Amino acid sequence: MAIKDGYTLVVLGAGVMGTAVTAAVTESNMKPFPKRVILCSKSANSHERLKKQFQQDYVEVVTDVDRKKAAIKEADVVLLGCKPFHFESVHEEVRDSLAHNPLVISLLAGVTIDNLSIFSDKIARVMTNTPAQFGAGMATVALSESASEYRQFVVDFASCVGAAQEIPEKNMDAATALVGSGPAMCLLMMEALYDGGVRMGLTHDVARTAAAKVMEGTAKMALETGEHPAVLKSKVCTPGGTTIGGLLKLEDAGVRGAIARAVEEAAIISASFAKK
Numbered sequence: 408m409a410i411k412d413g414y415t416l417v418v419l420g421a422g423v424m425g426t427a428v429t430a431a432v433t434e435s436n437m438k439p440f441p442k443r444v445i446l447c448s449k450s451a452n453s454h455e456r457l458k459k460q461f462q463q464d465y466v467e468v469v470t471d472v473d474r475k476k477a478a479i480k481e482a483d484v485v486l487l488g489c490k491p492f493h494f495e496s497v498h499e500e501v502r503d504s505l506a507h508n509p510l511v512i513s514l515l516a517g518v519t520i521d522n523l524s525i526f527s528d529k530i531a532r533v534m535t536n537t538p539a540q541f542g543a544g545m546a547t548v549a550l551s552e553s554a555s556e557y558r559q560f561v562v563d564f565a566s567c568v569g570a571a572q573e574i575p576e577k578n579m580d581a582a583t584a585l586v587g588s589g590p591a592m593c594l595l596m597m598e599a600l601y602d603g604g605v606r607m608g609l610t611h612d613v614a615r616t617a618a619a620k621v622m623e624g625t626a627k628m629a630l631e632t633g634e635h636p637a638v639l640k641s642k643v644c645t646p647g648g649t650t651i652g653g654l655l656k657l658e659d660a661g662v663r664g665a666i667a668r669a670v671e672e673a674a675i676i677s678a679s680f681a682k683k
């Protein structure tokens with residue numbers, strides 16, 4: 408059954424990512440658009456935070472277990488946003504409310520479609536990242552066979568964070584590493600650029616802004632030209648110039664291999680979260 412305009416969205420685990428995706432969807436012009444959004448969390452702190460952030464009259468915030476169960480019974484779409492190691496206890500709480508087999512969109516790292524089938528057979532895994540909070544996120548999507556009829560809906564839903572692409576489920580751990588953990592890796596590089604600027608006398612204010620704008624601008628240049636990064640990089644290297652000198656220092660330190668291996672390690676850890 409297609410998801411129709413006026414559907415009910417229940418967010419089970421409205422933490423950092425659940426909140427970011429919900430905000431992206433509710434601030435979008437996406438069709439179909441939900442008529443009710445019910446945000447479920449566990450603590451009183453989250454309850455207060457969510458009440459403050461979402462003031463639309465169609466958004467409800469619940470922490471009480473009976474109200475969570477009632478919400479899930481009404482759900483056309485469940486957005487699962489708990490920590491990977493909590494999914495079984497979260498399922499235990501609402502298991503009696505899932506008989507109608509809703510579409511479940513999981514944001515969880517590592518937890519497979521097979522693991523998530525305790526919720527429903529209509530599972531979509533979406534891996535996204537914290538830049539989603541600013542409309543600059545990336546999302547990858549993988550669907551169970553029974554969810555394939557919801558492909559367009561899920562890709563449009565995930566695209567609200569910025570951009571989305573469907574990939575096979577076997578690549579979700581790689582996507583978790585690159586998309587989910589990638590921002591932290593970029594921040595480490597940004598911090599290093601900032602430190603270098605300060606070392607050479609720039610003020611903190613100038614170095615912080617410059618490091619961030621350099622990364623933002625470079626990403627924009629790569630996206631808009633569609634060129635391979637190596638091609639763009641070689642265009643910036645004047646023979647005998649400053650840039651090639653700096654790049655060779657990075658190559659001496661093995662930075663390229665270290666970053667690629669960081670993605671590999673994060674993907675291995677993501678794969679270890681799956682229940683065998």
Ligand SMILES: NC(=O)c1ccc[n+]([C@@H]2O[C@H](COP(=O)([O-])OP(=O)(O)OC[C@H]3O[C@@H](n4cnc5c(N)ncnc54)[C@H](OP(=O)(O)O)[C@@H]3O)[C@@H](O)[C@H]2O)c1
Pocket residue numbers: 419420421422423424425447448449450451453454488489490491493496497500514515516517534535536537587588
């Ligand atoms: N953070 C990232 O950069 C990132 C990137 C990509 C993917 N992810 C994935 O996104 C998922 C969420 O991560 P996060 O960083 O958003 O974590 P988070 O901020 O800790 O959010 C988890 C939420 O789950 C809620 N929760 C726990 N038990 C619950 C229950 N029984 N019923 C309802 N809600 C419950 C918590 O409520 P309380 O707040 O009330 O405790 C919290 O709001 C993870 O599975 C992670 O793999 C995260």
